Amino acid sequence: MNTSFIVFAVLAFLAVVLLIEAAYLFWNSRHGASVKRMDERFRALSAGGSVSTEKLSILKQRMLSDSPFVTRLLSSVPRVQALDRQLQQSGLSWSVARFAAYTGAAAFGGAMTGFALQTPALVMAVLAALFGGIPALILRSRRAKRVAQLERQLPDAADLIARALRAGHSFPAALGMVGEELPQPLGGEFAIVFDEINYGVSMSDALLNMVNRVPVDDLRYFVIAVLIQREAGGNLAEILGSIGAIIRERLKLLGKVRVLSAEGRLSAWILAVLPFAIIALLSVLNPDYVKVFWTDPAGMQLAGASLAMMLCGILWMRKVVRIRV
Structure with a gap:
C-alpha cells in the first residue's frame, strides 16, 4: 500500500477528531452545565439586583436576548424589565426574546388554525389572541x-x-x-x-x-x-x-x-368554561346551526356582545372567589 496514502488517511483521521473536539468545546463553552449555572446566577442578579447599578443594568440588558440587535430592540419596549423579572421569579430558563418568540409562534398557530377551519378574519384574530396567551398562562402558572x-x-x-x-x-x-x-x-x-x-x-x-x-x-x-x-x-x-x-x-x-371556598371556585370554573365548551361542541356536531354567528351581521354583533358579557362575568366571579388571607 502506498505510504503517502496511509499518512494522508492518518492525518485526515486526526483532523476529523480535532474538528469534533473543537465543535464539542465550542458547544460546551456556550451551553455547558457551568455556563448554565453562571447564566442563572447572572439572570438572578440582573432581574433583582440593586448593587452596582450600572453594571447590573448592563447584565440585565444583555440577558434579554443572545443577539445584541434583539436586545436593543427589546430594551425600547415599555416594562420589559418587569417581564424579565417575572420570568426569573417563575424559575423558567426563558429569556425575554424566547418568550416573545413563543408568543408569536403560538399566535401564528392560532391564526393558521382559524385559516384551516375557514373562519372569518375576526375569529382568526380571536384564535390568534387566545393561542398567543398560552405562554403568558404558562408563565403565570409556573410563577x-x-x-x-x-x-x-x-x-x-x-x-x-x-x-x-x-x-x-x-x-x-x-x-x-x-x-x-x-x-x-x-x-x-x-x-x-x-x-x-x-x-x-x-x-x-x-x-x-x-x-x-x-x-x-x-x-x-x-x-x-x-x-x-x-x-x-x-x-x-x-x-x-x-x-x-x-x-x-x-x-x-x-x-x-x-x-371552604372550593365549591365556589369550582362553580366559577364551570360557569366560565361552559359557554365556550358548548359553542365548540355545537361547531363540531352541527356547524350550520352556529354558522349564523359568523355569516350574519346581526349574529356577529350578538356574538361580540355575548363574549364581552361573558368576559365581564368571568372577571367578576374570579374577584368573588379569590380570597386573600
Whole structure:
C-alpha cells in the first residue's frame, strides 16, 4: 500500500477528531452545565439586583436576548424589565426574546388554525389572541406555583436561622446554612444572598435584592424585621421564631379558606368554561346551526356582545372567589 496514502488517511483521521473536539468545546463553552449555572446566577442578579447599578443594568440588558440587535430592540419596549423579572421569579430558563418568540409562534398557530377551519378574519384574530396567551398562562402558572412553594418553605427557613443564632452562629453563617440545608427554590435564593455578602455586598442590599427576586409578602416582612433589628437591636432569634409561627398559622388559615371556598371556585370554573365548551361542541356536531354567528351581521354583533358579557362575568366571579388571607 502506498505510504503517502496511509499518512494522508492518518492525518485526515486526526483532523476529523480535532474538528469534533473543537465543535464539542465550542458547544460546551456556550451551553455547558457551568455556563448554565453562571447564566442563572447572572439572570438572578440582573432581574433583582440593586448593587452596582450600572453594571447590573448592563447584565440585565444583555440577558434579554443572545443577539445584541434583539436586545436593543427589546430594551425600547415599555416594562420589559418587569417581564424579565417575572420570568426569573417563575424559575423558567426563558429569556425575554424566547418568550416573545413563543408568543408569536403560538399566535401564528392560532391564526393558521382559524385559516384551516375557514373562519372569518375576526375569529382568526380571536384564535390568534387566545393561542398567543398560552405562554403568558404558562408563565403565570409556573410563577404562582413557585411562589406557593416559597411560602411553604419560609417558616422552615426562619426556624433554621433562629436555631442557628441560638447555637451561636452569626447571621450570615445562618443564611449560608439555610442555602445548604433547604431544597430549591428558597435554598437557592438564600445561597445567592450568602454569596453576595461574601463578595462584599452589604447585608441590607443583599436582603433587599432577595425581596426583589422573590415576590412573597412574608419574606418582605422577614427582611424588614431583620433590618429593624440590626438598627434597633433585640433578640433576633426570638423575632424570627415568632415570624415562623405567624406564617405557619396564616398558611393553616389559608388552607381552611381554600377548602371552604372550593365549591365556589369550582362553580366559577364551570360557569366560565361552559359557554365556550358548548359553542365548540355545537361547531363540531352541527356547524350550520352556529354558522349564523359568523355569516350574519346581526349574529356577529350578538356574538361580540355575548363574549364581552361573558368576559365581564368571568372577571367578576374570579374577584368573588379569590380570597386573600
